[in-house]
Amino acid sequence: MKVFTAIFAFVVVFQTSMYTAKKTNTEKRTITVLVTNVSSDKGTVSYALYDKENFMKVPVQAKSSSPKGKKSTVVFTDIESGNYAIICFHDENNNDKIDFQPNGMPLEDYGVSNNPMSFGPPNFDEAQFEVSDKNVTLEIKF
Template sequence: MKRLPLLVFGGALTAMAAPVAASEVTITVTDLRNTKGVVRACMTTKEDIFPKCIKDPASHRTVVPAGEKVTITFKGVKPGNYAIALLHDENDDGKANRALGMMPKEGYGFSRDAPVRMAPPKFKDAVFEHGEEAQSLTIKMRYFL
């Protein structure tokens, strides 16, 4: 059995232990019905809590002013499988307002434009893979009322 020089072996260990590069995810939000309030965005890898990723302390979250053109950039995103939830919080009260207790009054959107039926989409319908390269996504804001 041939022995590898210690220097080469040590270098291989260093390469294997190198941290995974983080990059950016940029979201372009389309079809806002007005420029009132803010757009709340959160991105998580946690299937069991999606779309309420505020329960994930490692999630990426931000709030930006609503406008004719809304762009959101999450920096330092490690490779993995993520899902994004958006809320057009028109009255900026920090919650998704509902009519008759269940129908959303404000806009919402999800990565992969995951369909909304009688409830928010499942993680598997909104999930996308993020690698080491910067990534751009477009999410259409939808309104029930």
């Protein structure tokens, strides 16, 4: 009888730990993004969170924040596990778009998650990060 009770207790504990692990992996997370080198406190900093399938097309979420002390922070909430990338820019003139020179170079500061040093448009593979079992905090530099 003692052996049966011990086995039963072990099975209950094991199943409970499996349920807890499964539940943890399906919980939604937050992504906190901080830009520390905004050129001024004018305008807004606009952020777009993308998955690979919709990169630079339709964001999973979009947020904006008014810079204070040349810093800007946003929090993306209810994020499912997966790989994501963030693109942000300083919309200093509040026209809701990034402005470009005639040759295609941006006139307004922008940044990408992981801060890759590349010329040309952002690349998902360089910018991607994983959201899994805990909340994510990122710092992006313009």
